[in-house]
Amino acid sequence: MRYTNEDIIRSLRRCAEHHNGKVTFDSYKQSGLKPNITTVVKRFGSFNNALRQSGIDLNKNRTKEEIINEFRRTMASFSYIPSQIEYKKLNTNPTLQTMAKHDLTYMQALKEIGINLPNRSITSKTRSRKCDVCGTVFLPHNGRQKYCSRDCAYELVKERQKMKHQVRSKLWWKQQ
Known part of the structure; x- marks a missing residue:
């Protein structure tokens, strides 16, 4: 037809x-x-x-929050944090130009979605991890790092100590 x-x-x-x-x-x-x-x-x-x-409006009037939410969904689809150059080559949305129109750099957008990067450059296919305590995505400083910050590591230590104390007190009461 x-x-x-x-x-x-x-x-x-x-x-x-x-x-x-x-x-x-x-x-x-x-x-x-x-x-x-x-x-x-x-x-x-x-x-x-x-x-x-x-006569339909083009979808160009997105707010900064909409851009950040779209960036969050895009980054969640990756198994690593791509470098800025790699992100541009992947041709994903939102584009770097769109973010720039909303006064966002790539690094600022990463911070906005909760990805805290150490003060070092991102190499290609840098593997990100999710903090075992708070769930924040972060770049580990070494292959053994499991937590995004010392605070999260301390939280887990406190939790383990609390559990040990509970187990010991149950054993003590059973012996009585």
Whole structure:
């Protein structure tokens, strides 16, 4: 079936109604509406051009919090913390340019999502770890480091001492 520009625009507007006025490439693709995304892009040259023609706002007005949340989801998908150059090459969202528009550097974005880096450069495929106590993602200084800070290590030591004391007191009461 051959679709006219008006058919495509109606389909985009229908998708916008279901998504509170915002249509993304993925939301349209997942909606299953006809024509498919390839036809839309071929007809208008790009998905954003199709949105402009249909009078739908482009999704460019994201807040800093939305950018940070998207960055958090992206970083969670990696098994390591990529360097800034590697992150750029991976072509992920949000891009470094998008972060810069919101006055965020790559390192600031990492800090915002709770990844505390030591004062050293990130080498390619530096393996990050999750703190056994608080769950914060961090870069270990050596291969044996399990905790993000001395405070977390101390918390675990206090917990172990408490458990030892409980076991000893139970044994003492059994002997009585």
